[in-house]
Amino acid sequence: MGHPPLEFSDCYGDSPDFRERLKCYELELERTSKFLKDVIKDGNSVINAIKGYSVAVHKFSQTLNVFQFDFIGDSLTDDEINIAESFQEFAGLLQEVEDDRMMLVQNACDLLIKPLEKFRKEQIGVTKERRKKFEKESEKYYSQLDKHLNLSAKKKEIQLQEADELLDKERLNFYESSVEYVYQIQQVQDRKKFDVVEPVLAFLHSILTLNNLTVEMTQDFMPYKQELQLSLQNTRNHFESTREEMEELMKRMKHPTQIGKxxxxxxxxxxxxxxxxxxxxxxxxxxxxxxxxxxxxxxxxxxxxxxxxxxxxxxxxxxxxxxxxxxxxxxxxxxxxxxxxxxxxxxxxxxxxxxxxxxxxxMDGKEPVMELNEVGFKFVRKCINFVETKGLTQEGVYRTVGSNIQVQKLLNAFFDQKCPGDVDFHSSDWDIKTITSAMKFYLRYVPVLLNVVKLILYSLDDRLGAIHSLTYKLPEKNREMLSLLIQHLVNVCSNSGDNLMTPSNMGVIFGPTLMRAEEETVAAMLDIKFQNIVVEILIEDYTKVNLKNVITFPPLQRAQESCDRYLMHCGIINIQVFHGTLHSRFY
Structure with a gap:
């Protein structure tokens, strides 16, 4: 709301209109003073709230930082290592944000509170002092004027001259105080436009700068967040896989006949x-x-x-x-x-x-129909052909489970000793869920990777080398079946945009299917996550593992044993160096 300017010339007239306009300025000054009190009070509340919040976050980050995860087992997967270190990452991020926030709080008083208090003291306070002086001089002048006008004309001339001089002096003091007051009150109105706004702007800029830094830190944090979310999802999938196996083991162990095991x-x-x-x-x-x-x-x-x-x-x-x-x-x-x-x-x-x-x-007994033979290869090939023809892009392929009755019906029909393999997969009796479940059932009873030692390795090269060595030691049929299956799973995962089946998901499904622990214990169940990782690596690095080109030389084993004996006879102790050279030359 605008106010008409106060002219210095109006001070001499001191009209009622001038006084009314001056009163409007004074009311505005009081309103400004009250506003600044509220801003200072509320600003202090904000600063104290920020301090309290920052202290609480600091305490929260310290609590996160000192906690250490304990895991069952003696080794961790990469995902579990990532999760174990996550609280320290969270604590570091929060600590960095709050350090910046505490710098803001420490400067907040200088940025906001002190300038506003200075304005109230040096500008509004001075203006009020000028107003008091103006009112005092005004009262003295008009009081003297009343006395002067009441003087009798019969007074002596010298007395009248003294009275005139006194009145002129009071009038001059009044005009001087009026002009100074008008100047000061208009100066306050103009100065508050920047003296009040600038501190608030600086304080707001600090808050927004902190928010901007927080946004930048959030952007920097996003890759870690996404990696951690993937680790959490993988670990959750491993947990679900392990839980199902462990529940089955628990149910079996409740039966008295299991005590001997x-x-x-x-x-x-x-x-x-x-x-x-x-x-x-x-x-x-x-x-x-x-x-x-x-x-x-x-x-x-x-x-x-x-x-x-x-x-x-x-x-x-x-x-x-x-x-x-x-x-x-x-x-x-x-x-x-x-x-x-x-x-x-x-x-x-x-x-x-x-x-x-x-x-x-x-005795590691098998079902009579479940053997790793030509019929089994024919069965797996027909299942793969059906999936790649009709179900490659189906959402959740291999995750959804078919009816147990239909699965057993398909297996009994295909592995019937009278006419094995004589089943038409494209008939209306079999759907994709039944066929994928039947294939998993068959592979579970003829696990391709037997007695797998848990791979606890920390670099990708070590893992690939260990898995390559493992596949090299497999029997020929097992290796052939593994190559056939992994190539198919690579094709399935290449369509993960449609079927949502990633290598990690396939690892959860086929880890327990392809591998079997030496004994059924809780510890063995917890190691399923490592089996899942083996399958995941086989899919992601299929060309590096090179299952198709792995060959064996039985005569070379006997030759190597003879070389060992000859080398020892010659005094060569580090035979492993020779083995490595021999392996690199032939493989």
């Missing part, structure tokens, strides 16, 4: 019935059997020896173990073992289905 016991023992053929027919003989897993020695002791005979224990060296199909024998809970001592399999009967499963797991 606990603590990684190297043997399993109990009663079994053996099918034996005699001249008069087939009979089932009861034995107390013991299997030593390390030596693969299977010992059979007759439970009911005949009185007239001395029948001792029978020791057999295990080659393989297979479950007997229900339709192939009229007894329940049966399985066959192949041994080096006998030309035909030994058919054994367990006391229950759970007991048979224990024996088969101890």
């Amino acid at each position: 606990m603590h990684g016991q190297p043997t399993i023992e109990g009663y079994l019935y053996s099918q034996e053929k005699w001249a008069l027919g087939v009979s089932w003989v009861k034995y107390y059997c013991k299997y030593h897993k390390d030596s693969k020695l299977f010992v059979m002791v007759p439970a009911e020896p005949k009185p007239a005979t001395k029948q001792g224990p029978t020791e057999l060296k295990l080659k393989s173990c297979f479950r007997r199909k229900t339709e192939s024998i009229d007894k329940r809970f049966c399985f066959d073992i192949e041994t080096y001592e006998r030309n035909i399999p030994v058919t054994l009967q367990a006391v229950s289905e759970a007991n048979r499963k224990l024996w088969m797991e101890a």
Whole structure:
């Protein structure tokens, strides 16, 4: 709201209109003074609030910084290492922001409070003093004027001259104080335009500068944030995969028949019935059997020896173990073992289905139809062809699970011994979920990467070298199947924009499928994350691992052993250097 200017000439007239205009200036001055009080008060509140907030954030960052993650197991994945260090990263970022904020708070008083207080003291305060002087001189002048006008004309001339001089003096003082007051009050109105706004602007600039720095720091923080979010997602996926396996193990361990498997016991023992053929027919003989897993020695002791005979224990060296199909024998809970001592399999009967499963797991038993043979390769190739023809871009391919009944129906039909492989995948009976679940089921029972040692390596080159060495040691069929599968998974992941299946997701799905721990324990379940990483690296670095071109030279192994003996004879101790040179020349 504008005010008409106060002219110095108006001070001499001192009209009611001049006084009214002067009063408007005085009211505005009071309003400005009150406004500055509120700004100073609220500004202090803001500064104190910033101080309190900054102190709280500092305390929060210190709490984050001192916390250390503990993990189950003796090694961490890259994602877990990233997560373990995240709180220190958070603390460092918060500390950096709050250091800048504390600098703002320390300067805030000089930027905002002191200039405003100085304006109130030196400008408004001085103006009020001038007003007091103006009012005092005004009162004296008009009081003297009243007295002067009341003088009698009959007074002596000298008395009248003295009265005139006194009035002139009071009038001069009044005019002087009026002019100074008018000057000062108009100066305040003009000065507040910059003396008040400049401190507020400086304070606001500091706040916005801090906000701008915070935005820049946020931009710098974004790559780390995205990397950490990926690590968190990968770790969550690993957790879900491990949790499912651990829940299954927990359920099995609740059953009394699982007690014999606990603590990684190297043997399993109990009663079994053996099918034996005699001249008069087939009979089932009861034995107390013991299997030593390390030596693969299977010992059979007759439970009911005949009185007239001395029948001792029978020791057999295990080659393989297979479950007997229900339709192939009229007894329940049966399985066959192949041994080096006998030309035909030994058919054994367990006391229950759970007991048979224990024996088969101890002997690394397999389903009768689940072998890594030509039929299995045909099955996997047909599954891959179907997926790459009809489901390559389907969202969540391999993640969604098919019906167990349909999966078993497909497996039984394809691996039927009478006509194996005679199944039309493109018929209406099979959908993509059934086929992908059936393929995972088959690969789970014939794991391609057996007895994988946990890869705890810290550089990408070490990991690639270790995985390459691992694939080099695989049997030819296992390596061929692995190459076939990984090439397919590379194709699937190349369409991740549509199917949302990344190498990390595929690792979570196929890590436990392709690899099997030596024993089922919680520790082994927690190591699934390393199996997932192996599959993820195989997919991402398929060309570097070069599965297709890995070849073996059995004669070279024997030649190398002979060289070892010759080198030792010649006094060459560092044989490993020779091995490395030999490997680089031939591989």
